[in-house]
Amino acid sequence: MSSAQQRLTQVTSHFAPGGKKGVAAITEKHPDDIVVTCALRSALTKGGKGGFKDTAAADILAGVFKGLIEKSGIDPSVVEDVAVGSVLAPGGGATEFRAAALVAGFPESTAVKSLNRQCSSGLQAIVDIANAIKSGMIEVGIGAGVESMSSQYGPGAVTEFSDLLENHQESANCKVPMGVLSENMAKDRGVSRAVQDAFAASSYQKAVKAQKAGLFDEEIYPLQVKWTDPKSGEEKTITVKADDGIRDGITAESLGKIRPAFAKDGSIHAGNASQISDGAAAVLLMKRSTAERLGQKIIGKYVAASVVGVKPLLMGVGPWKAIPVALEKAGITKDDVDIYEINEAFASQCVWCVNELGLPQEKINPKGGAIAFGHPLGCTGSRQISTLLTELKRTDKKIGVTSMCVGTGMGMAAVWVRE
Numbered sequence: 001m002s003s004a005q006q007r008l009t010q011v012t013s014h015f016a017p018g019g020k021k022g023v024a025a026i027t028e029k030h031p032d033d034i035v036v037t038c039a040l041r042s043a044l045t046k047g048g049k050g051g052f053k054d055t056a057a058a059d060i061l062a063g064v065f066k067g068l069i070e071k072s073g074i075d076p077s078v079v080e081d082v083a084v085g086s087v088l089a090p091g092g093g094a095t096e097f098r099a100a101a102l103v104a105g106f107p108e109s110t111a112v113k114s115l116n117r118q119c120s121s122g123l124q125a126i127v128d129i130a131n132a133i134k135s136g137m138i139e140v141g142i143g144a145g146v147e148s149m150s151s152q153y154g155p156g157a158v159t160e161f162s163d164l165l166e167n168h169q170e171s172a173n174c175k176v177p178m179g180v181l182s183e184n185m186a187k188d189r190g191v192s193r194a195v196q197d198a199f200a201a202s203s204y205q206k207a208v209k210a211q212k213a214g215l216f217d218e219e220i221y222p223l224q225v226k227w228t229d230p231k232s233g234e235e236k237t238i239t240v241k242a243d244d245g246i247r248d249g250i251t252a253e254s255l256g257k258i259r260p261a262f263a264k265d266g267s268i269h270a271g272n273a274s275q276i277s278d279g280a281a282a283v284l285l286m287k288r289s290t291a292e293r294l295g296q297k298i299i300g301k302y303v304a305a306s307v308v309g310v311k312p313l314l315m316g317v318g319p320w321k322a323i324p325v326a327l328e329k330a331g332i333t334k335d336d337v338d339i340y341e342i343n344e345a346f347a348s349q350c351v352w353c354v355n356e357l358g359l360p361q362e363k364i365n366p367k368g369g370a371i372a373f374g375h376p377l378g379c380t381g382s383r384q385i386s387t388l389l390t391e392l393k394r395t396d397k398k399i400g401v402t403s404m405c406v407g408t409g410m411g412m413a414a415v416w417v418r419e
Contacts, residue, residue, distance in 0.1 A: 023336050026303050026417055027398060031289035034130045035419070037296035038072035039386040040064065040221045041281035044243045044374040047149040051240035052278035055225045057089055057148035058096035060280040065104030067221030068142065068282045072296065076106045079284075080138040083128045084114050085121025085145040086378035087407075088152035092116055097146075116378070118407035119345060120307070121145055123381025123414060126283050127305045139290050145383065146280035147376035153276055173312035174408040178345070179262040179273070185316045186267050186348035193267035196347035197255040200272035200371045202361075203344055204250035207368025211246050215367055215394065219386035243373040245275045272347040277374025281382035298419045300389045304329035305414040307406075316349025318411020319403040320356050326401065326413035334359060337415075338397035341384040343404035344369035353405075366391055380404060385416070392418035 020028060042064050045051040052060055061084065069076055082101050086093040098112040117124040122145025129141035158175055165171045176184075186196070210216060222241035229236060250271070260266035261273075284296075291298050306325035310317050319342050327334060340363050344350045354364055367387060370380065384402040392400055403413035 022332050023399065026330055026332060026415070029288060031287065033288040034133055034285060034302045035288050035291050035298045036283055036285055036300040036302065036385065036389065037291050037298055038068055038074070038284040039219070039299065039389055040067055040071060041219055041379070041383045041386045042223055042279045043220050043240050044245065044277045044279040044376060044383070045240060046245045046374070047153060047276035047278060049230070050244045050278060051227060051238060052148065052225060053150045054228050055148070055278070056096070056151065057086065057093065057146045057280070058100040059225070060148065060223065060278065061097060061144065061146040062100040062104045063223040064144070064221060064280040064282050065101060065106070068284055069105055071221070072284050074140070074284060074294070074296065077109065078140050078294065079106060079110050079142060081129060081132060081141040082106070082110060082112045083125035083141070083143050084112065085116070085123070085125040085381060086114055086147055087116055087118055087121055088147060088149065088157050088377065089114070090152070093146070117412070118410070119343065119375070119377055119404050120381050120406045120410070120412035121378040122281060122383065123305070123402060123404070123412055126285065126302070126382055126385065127414065129285050130302045133285060133287060140286045142282055142284055143382060144280065144282035145379040145381055147378040148278045149276045149376055150278050170312060176313065178315070178407065179268055181313060181315050182268050182273070182346040182348050183262050183266045184313050185352070188314065189352050191267070191348045191352050193256070194252070195351055196267055196272045198252045199347040199351040201250050201252040201255055203365065203368045203371040204247060206366060207243070207246045207372035208248045210367035211242065215391070216243065219390045245277060245374045246368070246372050268346060268348065272371065274343070274345050274370035274375035275373070277376045279374065279376040279379045279383065281379050281386055283382055283385050299393070300419055301417040303415040303417055305412065307412045308410060310409045310411060312409035315407060315409045316346060316405045317353060318405035318409070319413060320353040320411070322411030322413040323357060323401060323403050326415050330415040332399070332415070337399050337401050338363065339366060339388060339391055339400045340364050341388045341400065341402045342369070343375065343380055343384070344371040345375060345405050347371060349405055381412070388416060389418055
């Protein structure tokens with residue numbers, strides 16, 4: 001079978017039995033739809049100085065798991081598998097995340113795994129669970145993501161390469177630092193600093209407006225944690241219920257005064273790149289028929305996903321390649337999508353992808369993105385689902401796409417329908 005025939009088969013598999021195509025097909029309801037009955041997250045806090053700076057990743061995750069059980073009303077014993085995306089956790093977080101599930105109230109019968117596909121880990125976890133449900137392996141599962149960049153981010157996160165890998169050019173490019181990669185991409189694709197700063201300022205402004213209007217409140221589950229005051233050394237108990245990296249008063253002009261971070265004549269700096277952050281998110285999935293049997297309220301539907309590879313040095317173009325593939329698998333066009341949540345790893349890559357795909361700016365990250373409130377690496381792919389479904393509901397819109405570039409040169413995307 002040719003690749004074109006394979007794509008056609010994938011696309012037609014999403015058409016309704018009655019011959020409907022496109023939006024009409026993916027918005028129809030069927031018993032075997034893979035649906036979301038709860039999607040929530042913690043607040044995202046500044047790495048090293050925010051509300052979660054003294055909280056272990058597994059503890060944030062446990063809190064979000066408890067929130068998911070509470071908000072959904074799900075009986076923990078019916079959850080058969082939990083997949084958790086995380087990038088920096090030692091040992092992949094496998095031991096701690098199993099422990100987090102147990103302390104949150106899931107019984108020993110609930111299995112847990114960790115996985116790492118860099119910045120798409122949270123989305124990959126959700127897709128893995130969706131596929132397990134679709135195949136009949138499980139009936140109910142949770143896809144989640146977590147990262148404590150306060151405790152685990154730094155030079156130690158990059159493994160030393162063997163001579164075999166170092167002596168292969170494309171292989172060696174996989175370990176080039178992200179900031180340098182972003183500079184390379186900005187120069188290669190002609191994305192000016194002025195364009196990047198304008199995009200970044202808009203992200204901050206949208207996030208400030210959304211936060212002041214309480215638009216994040218529904219998706220955030222408040223967590224009570226221990227926090228040590230860096231000035232007094234006093235340990236306090238605080239409730240973390242809001243993203244603390246969002247800053248008011250940011251403009252393109254104010255960002256233009258910040259020094260480049262990776263090259264004297266560069267365009268990438270702390271103000272137009274994603275923030276180092278801590279946080280967790282989780283999504284509860286099952287078939288529509290299962291949700292109805294369990295009395296679970298359906299808030300959205302998973303339709304299709306894609307994962308693609310690109311050149312390691314052009315890592316940031318991943319969404320540009322992944323989004324059209326996901327749309328094709330879903331049988332819809334880019335114009336059918338109401339909201340795109342595209343991770344703002346760097347303004348340079350995000351704005352280039354948006355422009356190259358010809359997407360309207362008003363459809364991109366309407367409540368701001370990772371530049372404004374952070375990118376806890378393994379968390380982002382799952383965080384985007386709660387942000388997307390909440391905003392689709394608020395604006396009475398239907399179809400959304402989540403996407404991100406992925407370290408070492410990949411991209412991932414998924415299509416969602418609000419119930």
